[in-house]
Amino acid sequence: MILFSEAYEIVMGNCLVADTEFVSFADSLNRVLAEDVRADRDIPPFNRAAVDGYACRRSDLDKTLAVKGLIKAGEAPLFKIEEGECCKIMTGAIVPEGADFVFMVEDSQEAEPGKVRYTGKTPKNNISFRGEDIRQGDIVLKKGRIIRPQDIAVLASVGHVIVEVSCKPLVGVISTGDELVEPDEKPEPAEIRNSNAWQLLAQAERAGGKPKYYGIAPDDEDVTYEMVSGAIAENDIVILTGGVSMGDYDFVQDVLKRAGVKILFDKVRVQPGKPTTFGTHQGGVVFALPGNPVSCFVQFEVLVKPFMYKMCGADWKPAVHPMKLAAKYERKSAERAAWVPVRITDDFRAEPVEYHGSAHITAMPYANGLLFMEPGQKIIEKDETVMVRFI
Ligand code: AMP
Ligand code: MG
Numbered sequence: 001m002i003l004f005s006e007a008y009e010i011v012m013g014n015c016l017v018a019d020t021e022f023v024s025f026a027d028s029l030n031r032v033l034a035e036d037v038r039a040d041r042d043i044p045p046f047n048r049a050a051v052d053g054y055a056c057r058r059s060d061l062d063k064t065l066a067v068k069g070l071i072k073a074g075e076a077p078l079f080k081i082e083e084g085e086c087c088k089i090m091t092g093a094i095v096p097e098g099a100d101f102v103f104m105v106e107d108s109q110e111a112e113p114g115k116v117r118y119t120g121k122t123p124k125n126n127i128s129f130r131g132e133d134i135r136q137g138d139i140v141l142k143k144g145r146i147i148r149p150q151d152i153a154v155l156a157s158v159g160h161v162i163v164e165v166s167c168k169p170l171v172g173v174i175s176t177g178d179e180l181v182e183p184d185e186k187p188e189p190a191e192i193r194n195s196n197a198w199q200l201l202a203q204a205e206r207a208g209g210k211p212k213y214y215g216i217a218p219d220d221e222d223v224t225y226e227m228v229s230g231a232i233a234e235n236d237i238v239i240l241t242g243g244v245s246m247g248d249y250d251f252v253q254d255v256l257k258r259a260g261v262k263i264l265f266d267k268v269r270v271q272p273g274k275p276t277t278f279g280t281h282q283g284g285v286v287f288a289l290p291g292n293p294v295s296c297f298v299q300f301e302v303l304v305k306p307f308m309y310k311m312c313g314a315d316w317k318p319a320v321h322p323m324k325l326a327a328k329y330e331r332k333s334a335e336r337a338a339w340v341p342v343r344i345t346d347d348f349r350a351e352p353v354e355y356h357g358s359a360h361i362t363a364m365p366y367a368n369g370l371l372f373m374e375p376g377q378k379i380i381e382k383d384e385t386v387m388v389r390f391i
Contacts, residue, residue: 003375004270004302004337007278011303014264014280015310016236018166025155028147030208031165032312037141039158042131047095050126054108054116055099056086058125061118064111071096086116095127102126144315146208166312168210172231173200176243176252177291178219195361196241196289196296203297207305208312209237219249228286229259236284236311239304242291244275252288253277261286269375271336272358273299292358298339298370301391319390323369324383326351334378341367342388350388367391 002010020034049055049071056065065086071077073092081087081098089095089102107120134140140154141147147155147165155163180194181187194216204211214231217224217240224243231238243252244266253266261279266288268276272295277288287304289296309316326349331338342350343366350371355363369388373380380386 001267001269001274002265004268007265007268007270007276008303008306010264011278011307012310014278014285015307016169016284018169018236018312020164021167022162022164025152025161025163028155028163028165029149029152031147031163031168032208032309032314033141033143033145033147033151033163034166034313035164036139036143037155037158037160037163039134039136039138039140040160041136041158043134043157044128044130044132046130048128048130049089049091049093049095049102050128051102051104052091053089053102053104053106053126054086054118055089055095055102056081056118057083057099058101058123060084060086061101061103064115064117067114067116100125100127142315144313146309146314146316166314168208169204169237169308169311170235171204171209171211171308172214172235172238173197173204173211174214174217174224174227174231174238174240176217176219176224176240178249180216180242182216195293196291199293199297200239200241200289200300203300203305204237204239204308207308208314209308217243219243221251221255224252225255225258228255232259232261232281232284232286237304237308238284238286239300240286240288241296244277244288244290246275250275256286256288269336271338273339274336276303278303290358293361294341294355294358294364297364298341301370302339302389320387321390322385323348323350323388325349325380325386326382328382329380331373331378334373334376337375338373339370340373341391342369342371344368344388350386 068085068087070088071093072090077096081096103118108116109119111117175194175197179191181191183193201211217227243250261281263279266277275290276299279286289299326345329352341353343353345351353363353367369390371386
């Protein structure tokens with residue numbers, strides 16, 4: 001049995017590298033940028049009025065100024081500002097030649113028809129100068145970014161309409177177990193609904209993957225082998241759930257070996273998720289996660305998700321924040337490390353969700369973070385600061 005940190009290193013050390021493809025910037029949300037994006041022009045592209053007001057010479061601020069005309073946004077000025085002159089100007093318009101100051105409408109007073117005076121006190125020029133934010137050719141978005149709405153604004157503003165992104169990792173998902181029926185079926189008394197596959201498909205999608213569902217493998221080695229081989233051939237990552245413990249029907253590891261998977265670990269000193277299994281084959285990797293829904297969820301978050309982001313070249317890090325523990329937490333055994341699901345309280349403390357073991361599926365919707373406990377660490381006192389990893 002290896003430490004969780006060792007399992008993590010093995011997983012990350014066997015990462016794949018995603019191909020890249022080109023997509024429209026409008027479809028690039030949540031994709032991983034696979035190129036540096038540069039500005040095609042200075043930003044701002046001209047000296048721009050930052051307020052609605054009057055453009056003039058700073059040295060004329062104490063004079064009554066003749067209003068020469070008006071420049072609206074989107075219009076090139078047709079005149080220069082000379083001494084004793086100003087012009088009306090709208091936010092976003094080009095500051096005309098000769099002017100080095102814009103004062104707000106609120107800081108002006110009409111002296112006589114066609115003439116205004118500056119009445120303001122601040123010496124702020126209200127001009128955004130050409131290239132002040134970005135110079136043409138500068139990198140505006142770095143390779144590895146997970147594209148967010150504000151990045152799409154940048155892509156739009158520099159006209160980068162076709163974007164190179166990493167291909168989405170193909171993720172095949174298989175459930176195992178004769179006791180499972182699909183959510184739209186009515187379970188017999190000894191049956192339960194398959195929740196893990198649907199949870200995993202959603203997790204894989206959220207982590208930027210392209211999930212494909214292969215169904216429930218029955219507790220039959222040959223059928224499971226056929227399904228696993230099919231999924232392995234079609235995906236970068238195959239995730240199985242269930243069938244990795246010590247039960248008589250837990251033969252997933254054997255099936256994986258038969259399918260040409262080299263198993264790199266099959267037990268981790270972590271709770272929940274001890275039977276977590278990871279292996280590689282020529283075309284990709286396989287994670288065989290525990291059948292218990294909480295274990296399955298957690299191990300995806302802490303192993304599969306970082307793998308997927310690394311595969312895409314993303315500069316992703318889990319969001320981890322220090323928080324005080326809302327109440328003392330004690331676990332029964334500290335033999336393994338633990339990922340404890342916690343809820344963030346209204347006063348921003350971490351509170352372990354009440355959860356009766358790794359099958360307690362209805363506890364998880366209340367968890368918005370995980371806290372890590374090292375092997376040997378049994379108690380965390382109230383008000384102790386813990387690092388909470390957001391999920
Ligand atoms: P196993 O590792 O196959 O023995 O499964 C461990 C526990 O998780 C058993 O109680 C299973 O019924 C349950 N389980 C396995 N797969 C799923 C699944 N896809 N959805 C919900 N529960 C599952
Ligand atoms: Mg099973």
